[in-house]
Amino acid sequence: MKYMLLVCGDDTADASGMAPVEPWVEELSARRGVLLHGHRLRPPADAVTVRVRDGEVLRTDGPFAETKEYVAGYDILECDSLEEALEAAARHPVATIGAMEVRAFWDDEDTEGDIRRLDAELTAAGRERDFDRAMACYAPDAEVFHPVSGLEQRGVEALRKAEEVWFSTLSGPVEREVLEFRVRADESIAFSHALVRMRVTPVGGDALDTTARVTTGYRLTGDRWLIVHQHTSVALDSTVPGAAGS
Incomplete structure (x- = not known):
């Protein structure tokens, strides 16, 4: 089953002691074949939020909600179980200063x-x-x-x-x-x-x-x-x- 890891950073956390992400990527992709792909996202300040109300398109610069935690990137894994995906998420360096949200894909695709x-x-x-x-x-x-x-x-x-x-x-x-x-x-x-x-x-x-x-x-x-x-x-x-x- 495929899982999305939402990499949630914390703009109040000190990231100076965080381990590099590259070894985590190498282990899951090259060695274990679990990581399919992933990428960093631009910071929330660069986001544009779009809403439609009564047929009118409303555009707001910035994220849809102000919070100290934000989605900094994503990774897509293919794992045999939720436990395997959670184990991979726990080993992600950002998990030591932020949070990893793990969500399964709908499994109705062929x-x-x-x-x-x-x-x-x-x-x-x-x-x-x-x-x-x-x-x-x-x-x-x-x-x-x-x-x-x-x-x-x-x-x-x-x-x-x-x-x-x-x-x-x-x-x-x-x-x-x-x-x-x-x-x-x-x-x-x-x-x-x-x-x-x-x-x-x-x-x-x-x-x-x-x-x-x-x-x-x-x-x-x-x-x-x-x-x-x-x-x-x-x-x-x-x-x-x-x-x-x-």
């Missing part, structure tokens, strides 16, 4: 399932030669390394043109079989590493079969995951490259 369904859309789109369906899986600013041209396609329209050219050299559908698929995700960014088998038939040629390694980056846009980066590579002795979007 990020990996959403990404696997997006990948299944690419498989179905290739089989049906449906460009609109395939391009709907990509963000407008997606950057994709297209193995046919050997060039990076920037933007979904450039990718569409490259795919249309590639499909014009084929007869029949693109058969795509995912042999291996691994996903790593946080709240807004995800990556997958896949081993994909491609079977295609060039116009006037014999059927060809090859396997490609596909690395894909995703971004959560609204409530939907979209592909923002994709790189497909094949073995040097392969005769047919896999399609972009594979």
